[in-house]
Amino acid sequence: MTGDDPTNRIDGERIRTLAPQILEMLQGVRQLELDNVTIDIGDLELFIPVGAFSHFPNADQAPPARVKPAELIPEQYIPLSVSYPAKVREVVLGATKASGGSRCRSITIGGATAPAYSDPTHPAGNLPAIALDVFDMEVQLPKVLKENVREVIGDPAEWARMNVRKFGADLVAVHLTSTDPLIRDSSPREAAKTVEEVLQAVDVPIIVGGCGDPKKDALVFAEVAAMAEGERLLLNSVTLDMAEAKTLEPVAKAAERYGHLVLAFTGLDLNSAKELNRRLYEYLPPERIVMDLTTVALGYGLEYSFSIHERARYAALMGDTELQHPVISASTNAWGARETWMKMAPEYGSRELRGPVWETINALTLLLAGIDIYMMMHPAAVFTLRDIAGRLGTPGNADAARIRDWVGVRV
Amino acid sequence: MTAAEAETTRKKGIREISPIDVYKLLPGTNCRECREANCMAFATRVVNGEIVLSECLPLLTPEFRAAFLKLTELLAPPVKAVTFGPAGNEVTVGGKYVLQRHEFTYHNPSPIAIDVHDLMPETEFLDRIRRITGFSYNYIGRSLSLNAIAIRCTSGDPDTFRDAVKKVSGECSLPLILCAPDPRVMEAGLTSCRDRRPLIYAADEKNWKQMAELALQHRCPLAVFAPGDLPLLRSLVRTLIAYGVEDLVLDPGTFSSDGISSTIDNFTAIRTQACRTFDPLFGFPLIGVPMTVWCGDEISEEVLRWKEAVTASMLLSRYADLLIMHSLEGWVLLPQLIWRFSLYTDPRKPVSVEAGVRTFGKPGRSSPVLLTTNYALTYFTVESDIKAASIDCYLIVIDTGGLSVESAVAGRYLNAESIAASLADSGVTDLVSHRNLVIPGLAARLSGEAEEVTGWKVLVGPKDSSGLAQFLKARWPPEP
Secondary structure, eight states: OOOOSGGGOBOHHHHHHTTTHHHHHHTTSOOOOOTTOOBOGGGOOOOOOSSOOOOOTTTTSOOOOSOOOSSOOOOOOOOOOOBOSOOOOEEEESOBGGGTSOBSOOEEEEOOSSSTTSOTTSOOOSOOEEEEEEESSOOOOOHHHHHHHGGGTTOHHHHHHHHHHTTOOSEEEEEOGGGOTTTTOOOHHHHHHHHHHHHHHOOSOEEEEOOSOHHHHHHHHHHHHHHTTTSOOEEEEEOHHHHHTTOHHHHHHHHHHTTOEEEEEOSSOHHHHHHHHHHHHTTSOGGGEEEEOOOOOTTTTHHHHHHHHHHHHHHHHTTOGGGOSOBEEEGGGGGGSHHHHOOOOGGGOOHHHHHHHHHHHHHHHHHTTTOOEEEEOOHHHHHHHHHHHHHTTSOOOOOHHHHTTGGGOOO | OBHHHHHHSSSOOGGGOOHHHHHTTSOOOOOOTTSSSSHHHHHHHHHTTSSOGGGOGGGGSGGGHHHHHHHHHHHOOSSOEEEESSTTSOEEEEOOOOSSGGGSOOOSOOOEEEEEETTSOHHHHHHHHHHHHHOEEEETTEEEEOOEEEEEOOSOOHHHHHHHHHHHHHHOOSOEEEEOSSHHHHHHHHHTSTTSOOEEEEEOTTTHHHHHHHHHHHTOOEEEEOTTOHHHHHHHHHHHHHHTOOOEEEEOOOOOGGGHHHHHHHHHHHHHHHHHHOOTTTOSOBEEOGGGGGGSSOOOHHHHHHHHHHHHHHHHHTTOSEEEEOOOOHHHHHHHHHHHHHHTSOTTSOSBOOOEEEEESOOOTTSOEEEEEOBHHHHHHHHHHHHHTTOOEEEEEEOSSSOOHHHHHHTTSSSHHHHHHHHHHHTHHHHOSSOEEEEOGGGGGGHHHHHHHHOSEEEEOOSSGGGHHHHHHHHSSOOO
């Protein structure tokens, strides 16, 4: 996320004082107002490496003779700074009036020059952006999620507005679930109308999600793309199945022609991700592609997602141009885990806490693997991710005095 | 340095060691005492991290001492493995070969220790120990549990601490971490659990000499505590190694909230130098102490637990080889136990299991026929639920390219045609006399079409296989 717009800034100090409110959000007592919360990128001091260090003065010395030392042997610490030959592309989501759209601001994601939070001497790059989900019809949601949005279910525009105003969404992700031929099979025209209403209800950038059917999605995306010309929507998603169904080309061309971006979705397989991107390069500049490498729920294979993202990022930084795209995580998928919604024995705690913490940990785990943009749902997960993502990559306050006596704490 | 240099300026990493390198140093007698086909097969499994060197019994005899030492050095992980706890119930921490799990695999899942302290009222103290030892969760057929107890001295009094350690030792056989900055207190604790080989926490700037003496005397591993001060941490490690203490565990300090970036940076820097450059001073296991969130002035316990949960999970991902926590709430611990299990699975293991028909229990001709996908975690979850409920049935595992039910339905890998094809391939038509198929609840939308294409009656099962037993009780056998 770029911080050039003053209304888009989160003050670290202020957000810290808000921490207790996590509790209240969990209880659904009240929602956090993020109106005055700003982050000031300009204030961050970045360590600039004074040189690369490739050897340790003390590391190769012979071990000292076994005479018990009487004093501490002094040692120094020289940070190891690793530089990478390549970087991840930046992608701009949403277009302002000045650039042909109607959004109040655009959001830049990507730009990583090192694995996530691997080295404080590398600038942290753009903050991860957070999109909150909206569904265009009544869908089955766990109770804990539903109670935050109950009054707006079935009204995508109102839901979008709530996501932005109440929960501080950077973007809104509209899922056109009703277009699924096996569900309601609503028409591309109806779908485009829903997107139009959402665009009118909020002025943040929008992600538009289809139903997963490669033929139907192509029709829907073409209609939506034309209707929202110039808005730099992120079309979620294009797949190799579309290539097989011969619908990839029309969708990619529509995205190109009407000034949108595509989300290239593949299932935990880097070769597929690369192949899909290669096909997309025929129609679109690479700066219009974001990758979805698949987010699996904690307990259902999150480790596959974690490692695929670590591998993709490392390969990208080492020069694999076909993987140098920002990546998205649908952390809402965490709610697929039974531990998020199931009533369990009392020793496992209440699902009111288990669910939100599951989504939070899902998102934070992948943050450490390099996620650039999220699709999420629970306000407490959003709050915590934003808080921690804002802190990582900036100099921390390692106040030794505060924790030195943890052993003696009377709790 | 550049990333390429970082890759090459080290001693041979585990991925560069070939089975031949190992084979050359083995006895070469193909004695099969290790249960492998021959020495070459053993060597291959050793470099794959699937078997440990000490399984080769001849190698442990004096005759092969030199070869054993050479092999130990060749295969030594950049992060030392340190063991503590009573014989037969010990835990090993560290022993990491790589920075990122996909490079090889992570070994020695980080034990999670829960604290008690020596001024806790008796009933609370005993209740806590019972809750720690009793906590377990059945996850895909494995029992996940807590692994150690950290006994903290809050009294400052050697006798009180001694009693607390004695009490814990009497109550359970879990490995212990004795936490006391005062060497006199530590000594009292150590003398009351002589055969437990606890981890001593911790040597710091002031007490390091006495703690080193205690570690040597009692042959216990020693933690090193230098919060937020990496030069001091290195200085302590170098000094302690020179002192003769070789089993060290490092605590660079766990800071949460506005200190979280320092924590992640320090843990990452230490582990990166250990794995990329074989730095000898950082090549030790790391302790994360999410419990430090309880040091602040935050009052709400729920917020503290939330912070502890979040901090613990990040430290599991970022190289903590051992965690000390305070919260005993299930919602805090469950995600840690599951994430730890997941993170330490072998990433080389495929995402999918073999498609085909599986038999559970003793199914007869009227037993249920169920269906699921071949995504490993989906399959293991269903398998574990079927076993837990002792259901006699056939389970058709359909090839969805390793996708879960929901993704497979969305991506059209699971559809009426693929269901029909797997029914035909499975041969299940010969095994049962009925024609009723239970499909996952998440594939409900396929039921109509599947009935048409397969000619079977399709029952929409529960959305989650934990509901299978109840579902079958109510719906099986189906009405004709």
